Amino acid sequence: MNNFLDNIPKLRVSSWVEDGMDWLTDTFSGLFKLIQSGGKNMMDGITDGLLFIPPILFILIIAVLAFFVTGRKFGLALFSLIGLLFIYNQGLWDELMNTFTLVLFSSIIAIILGIPIGILMSKSTAVENIVKPILDFMQTMPGFVYLIPAVAFFGIGVVPGVFASVIFALPPTVRFTNLGIRQVPKDLIEAADSYGSTGAQKLVKVELPIAKSTIMAGINQTVLLSLSMVVIASMIGAPGLGREVLSALQRAQVGNGFVAGLSLVIFAIIVDRLTQSFNKQNR
Amino acid sequence: MxxxxxxxxxxxxxxxxxxxxxxxxxxxxxxxxxxxxxxxxxxxxxxxxxxxxxxxxxxxxxxxxxxxxxxxxxxxxxxxxxxxxxxxxxxxxxxxxxxxxxxxxxxMSMVFQNFALFPHRTILENTEYGLEIRGMSKEQRIEKAEQALQNAGLLVYKDQYPHQLSGGMQQRVGLARALANDxxxxxxxxxxxxxxxxxxxxxxxxxxxxxxxxxxxxxxxxxxxxxxxxxxxxxxxxxxxxxxxxxxxxxxxxxxxxxxxxxxxEDVDRSKVLTAESAMVRPITINTEHDGPKVALQRMREEEVSVLLATNRQKQFLGYITADDALKAAKDGVSSVTSYIRTDMPTVEPATLLQDLLSTISDSPTPIAVVEDHRLRGILIRGVVLEALSSSTQEEVNTNE
CATH class of the missing domain: 3.40.50.300 (P-loop containing nucleotide triphosphate hydrolases)
Structure with a gap:
């Protein structure tokens, strides 16, 4: 029996994948270069813009925003104020802004891609059956693996970081959009139909507004997942707090690693609570 | 037709x-x-x-x-x-x-069992929905929707959300939404x-x-x-x-x-043996000779009804008073409800067969008064009548077995 199994030659899956990658890289190299340079310029511009704002003003804006979206409570506002001042004090402000741009960019792209895919999924069970396993695949594949094609397509830097983050962070938005629309009560759909709504009217006036809080929960997950890719993306040269964590790891600097890690945690908590509060406020 | x-x-x-x-x-x-x-x-x-x-x-x-x-x-x-x-x-x-x-x-417009109002839209926006879908201008559809809500007596709630209203009011909105479409x-x-x-x-x-x-x-x-x-x-x-x-x-x-x-x-034939007397229930009455509109309203609240039967001191049947009328009388400051008595309630004798009453019952918007020698004996409510018919059938079946 063992002999029989051993007689099957090894399937050359890895080289097929490599051939495919090579083909993609060769064929679309122009496009990839364009995205790489355009994306890099745009993101550098945003980071420069953010850095142009005096840090103290930026910190105050975030704190005031936190105060209002949490329903005039001081908790998150105070946390944001102290947390961001701490990050500034540790000399990590530039890194924070780089991370902010990376998270912002990958989240926005993931949302722009994810919501329409989720809508398509909710409207067609066939699409759902195709997309669902792909999402499972995307979520179970270790995040590191996405770095390889990212480097092949876009070289190193912030753009491949965004590429890997988008793939990693996309599934929750797609899933929650699909779920939210499918969970709209049947009689509301019937009501919308019985008044002669077109598909688009039904979607915009009934389904999306009712599914909104579910979709927002998905977006919240997407933002946090893209944040969690920051450290991994720094391995291929994406700048930001992740790079600090990585370099501390490589040099075994426990103190620096802790500070950079703590800064990431502070940032993550602020982002998470802010997006959640937006959701609650809209209900 | x-x-x-x-x-x-x-x-x-x-x-x-x-x-x-x-x-x-x-x-x-x-x-x-x-x-x-x-x-x-x-x-x-x-x-x-x-x-x-x-x-x-x-x-x-x-x-x-x-x-x-x-x-x-x-x-x-x-x-x-x-x-x-x-x-x-x-x-x-x-x-x-x-x-x-x-x-x-x-x-065509549809009204649903569980109302199916859109939770994210106000009462007015719900009522507008059908018109909005048709592409009617905002001013026009607000005017029409407000008219429909006005007719349903719900205009004051127009900026509320469905969950803020009781079930009955929600369904009135459901009906208003359907009617706004004309x-x-x-x-x-x-x-x-x-x-x-x-x-x-x-x-x-x-x-x-x-x-x-x-x-x-x-x-x-x-x-x-x-x-x-x-x-x-x-x-x-x-x-x-x-x-x-x-x-x-x-x-x-x-x-x-x-x-x-x-x-x-529940086998209508059995009703031949049933009389009005056997199916009537205790009437909730008001003595119009000494009770005014305030007492009437109080009693309606207490008994949870919207109609009282009016009698005089001798328990003679005069008619009935609705909650709306009693409220009007109370508002007008009138001390007697005599002028508000309505007399369009059908009356029957206690010995009348239920069989002969079925069409009266299904035609009459009000219950039926059971009157003997001008005195009010009881009242026939459709549900109770049908229940009486059905339970008599059951007994019959049981004894047959």
Whole structure:
């Protein structure tokens, strides 16, 4: 029996994948270069813009925003104020802004891609059956693996970081959009139909507004997942707090690693609570 | 009389093996047998009926009888497996998507059992929905929606959200949303079933009044025989997806088409031995010689009724007083309610046979007073009468066994 199994030659899956990658890289190299340079310029511009704002003003804006979206409570506002001042004090402000741009960019792209895919999924069970396993695949594949094609397509830097983050962070938005629309009560759909709504009217006036809080929960997950890719993306040269964590790891600097890690945690908590509060406020 | 809706040989089968299932229904197999053999569910089988313009057509049946499916076939929320449905002589089973949307926008509105108000929209925005979908300008649709809410007495709530309103008010909004569209046909799917009995009765009255004023064609679904008798011009009784009988309330009560309907109506023949006296209940009265409007309102609150029977000191029957009138009297500062007594309540003798009362009961909007030598003895309420009929049947059956 063992002999029989051993007689099957090894399937050359890895080289097929490599051939495919090579083909993609060769064929679309122009496009990839364009995205790489355009994306890099745009993101550098945003980071420069953010850095142009005096840090103290930026910190105050975030704190005031936190105060209002949490329903005039001081908790998150105070946390944001102290947390961001701490990050500034540790000399990590530039890194924070780089991370902010990376998270912002990958989240926005993931949302722009994810919501329409989720809508398509909710409207067609066939699409759902195709997309669902792909999402499972995307979520179970270790995040590191996405770095390889990212480097092949876009070289190193912030753009491949965004590429890997988008793939990693996309599934929750797609899933929650699909779920939210499918969970709209049947009689509301019937009501919308019985008044002669077109598909688009039904979607915009009934389904999306009712599914909104579910979709927002998905977006919240997407933002946090893209944040969690920051450290991994720094391995291929994406700048930001992740790079600090990585370099501390490589040099075994426990103190620096802790500070950079703590800064990431502070940032993550602020982002998470802010997006959640937006959701609650809209209900 | 102009024909508004015509349903011809309409069948709806859900699930797989529809053709096989169709053959089995033709062989008179039961729903459960067909489900076991083919895995298909028969929703509606070979429905045929017409609804005239300005008529209230009630479709009655127990749960699972296919009545909700049938009403959804009328605006094609569900597409029939076979058969034709004509609205104003246009076959909607053949209508294309856009035509169907147009018909739904212009001709028919639907009211749902659980109201189906959009939770993210205010009462006004809910009421506007149908008009908004049609592409009417904002000013115009707000005006129309506000008018519809005004008619329903709900304008003050226009900026509230549905969850802030009680069930009865939500359904008034549901009805206002349907009427804002000014449809020719109203489809009402168990519209009042989720409401508690008193509010249900008020809503039925409002619907009858509406019908008298604006003459919509109404298809009304219910599982409640009393409701069907109360509001239906004609009633169709359904069982296992088939229509068993169509007729006026009286026709069905006096001449049921088959055994099922007979048992459904709890065997009307038994009513021959029952008299008004045996079915009457204690009336809630007010002595108009010494009680004023405030006492009347207090008693209505206490007894949870909206109508009191008026008597004098000798318990002689004078008429009845409604809550609205009592409220008016109280507001006007009048100390006696005598001038507010209404006298259009039918009266019967205690010895009258219930059999002879059925048509009076189904025609009368009010309960019936039981009067002997001018003195008020009791009151006949439709529900209690029917209950009395049914329980007498049960006893009869039990003794026979």
């Amino acid at each position: 102009k024909e508004k809706i015509r349903v011809e040989h309409v069948t709806k089968i859900f699930g797989r093996n529809q053709q096989k299932a169709l053959k089995l229904v033709e062989q008179q197999k039961s729903k459960t047998d067909i489900l076991q053999e083919t895995g298909a569910t028969v929703g509606v089988y070979d429905a045929n009926f017409t609804v005239n313009e300005g008529e209230i057509f009630v479709i009655m049946g127990l749960s699972g009888s296919g009545k909700s499916t049938l009403i959804r076939l009328l605006n094609r929320l569900i597409t029939p497996t076979s058969g034709n449905i004509y609205i104003d002589n246009i076959d909607i089973t053949k209508a294309k998507k856009q035509e169907l949307q147009l018909i739904r926008r212009q001709k 449809p020719e046909i109203l489809l009402m799917d168990e519209a009042f079933s989720a409401l508690d009995p008193l509010i249900r009765k008020d809503m039925q009255d409002e619907l009858l009044e509406l019908q008298a004023n604006v003459k919509k064609t109404i298809v009304f679904i219910t599982h409640d025989l009393n409701e069907a008798l109360r509001i239906g011009d004609r009633i169709a009784i359904m069982k296992d997806g088939q229509i068993m009988q169509i007729g006026t309330g009286e026709e069905i009560l006096t001449n049921p088409a088959n055994h099922y309907i007979q048992t459904f109506l």
